[in-house]
Amino acid sequence: MAGKSFLETAVTVNTRKVAEQTFISTFRSPRISALVEAGQFVMASFPGTIDPLLPRAFSVCDVEDDTLSLLYVAVGRGTRKISELMPGAELILNGPLGNGFPERESGRKIWVAVGGSGAAILPILSRSAKRVGSEVRFFYGARTMSQLVPFKEATNIAHATDDGSAGFHGNVVGLLKQELRRDTPEMLFGCGPTPMLVSMQKEFGTKIPTYLSVETPMACGMGLCQGCPIKKSDSVDYYLACKDGPVFRSTEIEFEVKP
């Protein structure tokens, strides 16, 4: 169950371009950064404007002292506008929201697959793994090398690119399959585009305890609008991605694949 959330006027510290169209922005946000856990998210909106109207959902990328950072691919109006915020500019954050990844106790072997802006969870997971002493390996996929964010703090990252320009030639699920012939983790986490999650669920969901962070259109992020249903696997009913997720055990949910 998600804990306390706050509406906080965060202040931009800086924004760095870290890969093709990809940015990491850091904000001073003492109340939210004190509570947020890996896999939880914030809703970000701009003060004093109705354009864009709805807040944007971001998995928190990292936390340091009283700041938190967001990683995003600036392709929409909202993300482009965030990438242009100058130091000192305000952004309204609502969070921490939702449920993060399960407990990562000391000594546990966890593999984490990320793709696209799903790479956001890599630094915060890496940091918490170091803190509790769990053993984490990351598998990071992108279309091509220029889209891969170089994470200096995190070690143990294997890359996969569709065009073979860096690391494994193929997608991240292919890389995981290859590695699983040699070794097996106790838990598998996934955060990335829906096709990647669908494929992870299909390939590994019944073999390894797999937890997936889902991505879906969302208007409020806190259960007010009921706009983000995720099909339950064992009934006709829905979960809400914002309140029941965004991280689900892969056996709990069913992806509705479009024709």
Added chain:
Amino acid sequence: MKPDVKVKIGELELKNPLMTASGTCGYGDELGTYFDVSMLGAVVSKSLTLKPKIGNEPPRVAEVACGMLNSIGLANIGVSRFIDEKIPRLDELGALVVANIAAKRVEDYVSLAEILAANKSVRGLELNLSCPNVKEGGIEFGTDVKTLSSIVKLVRKVFPRTLIVKLTPNVTRIGDFAKAAETEGADGVTVANTYVGMAIDINSMMPKIHTVTGGLSGPAVKPLTMARVFQVSKSVSIPIVASGGIFTWQDVVEYMIAGAAAVEIGTALFTKPDVPSGLLNGIEAYAAGRKLEKLSDLTGSLRFERDNVPHMDRH
């Protein structure tokens, strides 16, 4: 001196004109995380149905210019769980509860009203008539004056407290619908529900909403609803609750000048769930600056020439 901001709808006295719009605040209790919901004039629940409803398939929401489309499909926990689980929580939070109800059969509206009438914490009822009427070939209840009249008449018989009818704007003459509600004994009308809208993803060539069309809300609809509030104010003398794109206190004042007694805040809650507290400060300061004794003096205070309004008499 602080102006009096109280509002009366039927026998129900609201401490101020700010209400939440049905379907935008969950069951009301979720908002308690962000502000003291007892400051609101009323909390209006999600539309409740006799049995729980799982709602529509995704995608259910899409952003458009200065607005959003939704098609949630009345996903809700059902009236029984609302009474058992949510009412005690709302009582604890000190919220004044208005229950919004929806059904696909006339008799279900009556059953819902009877069930809710038996619970004294439910201070008012708001009828959502936007569902398809299964017995009349799927025509929305709220788009047919006769159907609207018959539901209001039957519900009025079983619900003794404040009864508000939420009108759809997707009709040619909304004033006729407001008049019908008033004639059958409604204490107020909400103007208005969402507008039928549509958006398409040009890459997938698919609609952005699973049900193809959805309800448009947000600042995009404010001028449309403003005109309807004005029209309705010329058709009825019962209080009007304006709902459509309220984001600032100025929006509240504008709707009141157009003819509204109270307002509902909806889409704005998604971005800033604590927005109602700021709105109250704004309208109180405006009323004090204008030296109004009662905020309700603003209602219908529009300065205009009747002759300047085209087709005024037809409405």
